[in-house]
Amino acid sequence: MATVDLKDVKKVYPSGFEAVKGVSIAVPDRQLCVLVGPSGCGKSTLLRMIAGLETISSGTVAIDGKIVNSIGPTERDIAMVFQNYALYPHMKVYDNMAYGLRNRGTPKDEIDSRVRATAKILELSALLDRRPRELSGGQRQRVAMGRAIVRNPRVFLFDEPLSNLDAKLRGQMRVEIKNLQRSLGVTSVYVTHDQLEAMTLADILVVMNGGLVEQMGAPLDIYERPASTFVASFIGAPPMNLLALTESASGAVLADGTAIAFAPREARAATLGFRPEDADVTFNAEAPPGALVLPALVEAVEPVGAESFLHCAAGGNRIVVRVAGRATATVGNQLRVVAKAEKLHWFDQAGKRVG
Amino acid sequence: MIGQSPLRTVIAHAVLILGILIVAFPIYYTFVASTQTLQTILRPPLPLLPGDQFWNNYTEALFGGVGRIGGVSVGRLLLNTTIMALGIAVGKIFISILSAYAIVFFRFPLRMTFFWLIFITLMLPVEVRILPTYKVMVDLGMIDTYAGLIIPLIASATATLLFRQFFMTIPGELVEAARVDGAGPWRFFFDILLPLSRTNIAALFVILFIYGWTQYLWPLLVTNSSNMNTIVIALRKMVSFADADTQWHLVMVTAMLAIVPPILVVVLMQRWFVRGLVDSEK
Numbered sequence: 001m002a003t004v005d006l007k008d009v010k011k012v013y014p015s016g017f018e019a020v021k022g023v024s025i026a027v028p029d030r031q032l033c034v035l036v037g038p039s040g041c042g043k044s045t046l047l048r049m050i051a052g053l054e055t056i057s058s059g060t061v062a063i064d065g066k067i068v069n070s071i072g073p074t075e076r077d078i079a080m081v082f083q084n085y086a087l088y089p090h091m092k093v094y095d096n097m098a099y100g101l102r103n104r105g106t107p108k109d110e111i112d113s114r115v116r117a118t119a120k121i122l123e124l125s126a127l128l129d130r131r132p133r134e135l136s137g138g139q140r141q142r143v144a145m146g147r148a149i150v151r152n153p154r155v156f157l158f159d160e161p162l163s164n165l166d167a168k169l170r171g172q173m174r175v176e177i178k179n180l181q182r183s184l185g186v187t188s189v190y191v192t193h194d195q196l197e198a199m200t201l202a203d204i205l206v207v208m209n210g211g212l213v214e215q216m217g218a219p220l221d222i223y224e225r226p227a228s229t230f231v232a233s234f235i236g237a238p239p240m241n242l243l244a245l246t247e248s249a250s251g252a253v254l255a256d257g258t259a260i261a262f263a264p265r266e267a268r269a270a271t272l273g274f275r276p277e278d279a280d281v282t283f284n285a286e287a288p289p290g291a292l293v294l295p296a297l298v299e300a301v302e303p304v305g306a307e308s309f310l311h312c313a314a315g316g317n318r319i320v321v322r323v324a325g326r327a328t329a330t331v332g333n334q335l336r337v338v339a340k341a342e343k344l345h346w347f348d349q350a351g352k353r354v355g
Numbered sequence: 356m357i358g359q360s361p362l363r364t365v366i367a368h369a370v371l372i373l374g375i376l377i378v379a380f381p382i383y384y385t386f387v388a389s390t391q392t393l394q395t396i397l398r399p400p401l402p403l404l405p406g407d408q409f410w411n412n413y414t415e416a417l418f419g420g421v422g423r424i425g426g427v428s429v430g431r432l433l434l435n436t437t438i439m440a441l442g443i444a445v446g447k448i449f450i451s452i453l454s455a456y457a458i459v460f461f462r463f464p465l466r467m468t469f470f471w472l473i474f475i476t477l478m479l480p481v482e483v484r485i486l487p488t489y490k491v492m493v494d495l496g497m498i499d500t501y502a503g504l505i506i507p508l509i510a511s512a513t514a515t516l517l518f519r520q521f522f523m524t525i526p527g528e529l530v531e532a533a534r535v536d537g538a539g540p541w542r543f544f545f546d547i548l549l550p551l552s553r554t555n556i557a558a559l560f561v562i563l564f565i566y567g568w569t570q571y572l573w574p575l576l577v578t579n580s581s582n583m584n585t586i587v588i589a590l591r592k593m594v595s596f597a598d599a600d601t602q603w604h605l606v607m608v609t610a611m612l613a614i615v616p617p618i619l620v621v622v623l624m625q626r627w628f629v630r631g632l633v634d635s636e637k
Binding site: 048051052053072073074078079080082083084085086087088089090099100103104147151 | 526528529531532533534535536537538542546547550551
């Protein structure tokens with residue numbers, strides 16, 4: 001029941017290092033906003049500034065329309081789930097969850113009913129008397145979630161909460177977090193470096209790079225129309241194939257001199273991109289009009305089961321193409337990679353999207 | 356130790372028993388001497404079995420008062436020494452845990468300067484600063500007081516460093532989780548830091564209690580009245596160069612009594628240790 005508004009937020013450390021260089025994000029009520037980016041992009045710093053654990057160098061952070069820059073973490077009424085869970089090691093699960101409520105002077109019987117209700121939601125009821133070291137990673141993660149939920153805060157903040165879990169558990173917890181967040185309807189900000197987590201969880205996806213927002217929007221919009229080569233290569237696995245273009249008298253050519261069969265849609269384009277699943281491989285010569293046709297040499301085949309990835313050398317670059325099911329091509333095959341014109345992405349010299 | 360031959364077991368036990376004899380026999384012999392009359396002790400050889408004077412000797416020493424140390428009873432000496440050792444141990448822990456807390460968890464001007472100041476005092480043992488300290492104690496009128504015995508020894512750079520090292524291993528996320536959970540500095544200290552430091556405190560307490568109990572030079576200087584002597588000093592005073600002057604049976608009793616409290620502390624705290632280690636987490 002709260003909005004989170006960041007206006008031109010900056011973080012400059014005393015050393016002069018600028019971790020966040022002016023970020024504005026508006027998270028509407030009940031939405032889950034995911035901050036994603038490589039390590040060092042400032043996403044965690046930004047989250048910690050929302051939490052009040054880090055001072056804000058300039059700009060404003062507002063929760064529910066009220067600027068909270070000078071308010072401590074306690075009064076901001078937020079709850080945070082940490083990467084390493086940060087459970088109190090000497091306290092039982094029950095006390096871990098009750099601690100925040102006790103500090104706020106909640107009556108004893110209310111604490112009890114809230115802790116038990118939360119434990120029930122998270123299937124922790126049988127574990128309330130255990131200590132954190134007696135729990136598995138997934139259970140600790142649940143307790144950390146419970147500690148956040150039990151307080152019924154205005155905003156949830158997640159700092160890479162799943163990065164210490166194994167892949168299978170991570171998949172489960174991802175779904176669980178999404179369901180919980182939706183059913184509780186609490187505005188959330190979630191930091192991760194995992195683009196899969198980012199895509200699946202986000203209502204609003206914010207891709208950050210070098211202390212700045214690269215792109216912000218609905219996950220699929222970003223996937224379909226990445227605003228820059230950075231976003232194109234960061235979102236999606238395997239990442240988008242990017243081919244550098246150079247102008248020549250006859251039109252655009254690829255790095256190895258292969259001429260592109262048609263004129264780029266935008267004259268300014270310096271990079272051409274297409275997603276691995278947007279290309280087909282063919283051994284024939286014919287192709288739909290306007291399509292990009294690249295002669296390619298298969299260098300490796302990765303069968304995943306439902307799909308296979310062909311790693312190819314083409315136009316002086318290495319590209320990846322996804323084919324459904326079993327791949328018919330084998331290493332050493334010469335083939336053609338065909339990407340339809342409407343599936344091509346164009347980027348200018350600075351890496352910004354054009355067209 | 357599983358699957359060892361019987362011979363090796365026998366040898367191992369023989370070595371262990373020999374070790375115990377070497378360590379324990381002098382203590383046992385002291386105990387034997389403490390249960391004999393003065394005449395028996397002065398006429399060698401000393402029997403190997405305890406005599407029949409246990410009750411007499413111990414009551415005389417504990418409650419009667421011993422001539423050579425100004426007629427003060429050993430009970431009084433034990434009380435003095437206990438107060439001093441407890442005061443030093445508790446005071447050192449209290450002060451060092453607080454200063455380590457400040458140095459590790461708070462950002463204040465000259466923080467590292469203060470840290471290094473504390474660190475440097477490690478290189479100044481009591482003996483080096485004993486004269487100025489004595490002068491200060493005289494000026495403050497603290498000669499022959501418990502405060503005079505305790506306060507000059509109460510700061511500990513070692514303990515501060517120990518707590519600092521331990522506090523630095525506490526993950527930053529835990530501190531932040533506590534802040535988000537609404538715990539201020541005091542609550543964090545009492546609810547989280549102190550419980551997590553239990554085993555460190557217990558270990559330090561044992562070490563510092565024994566340190567305080569065996570203090571010699573400083574109590575010697577700062578106490579003039581026999582009433583305020585500690586047991587270690589009294590023990591020294593009881594022994595005269597002439598054998599005939601020394602009430603050896605009482606000396607032996609005092610020696611026995613002097614080692615009982617440190618042993619008790621070690622034994623009791625050792626159990627506490629084990630529980631702390633079993634309970635402990637991370």
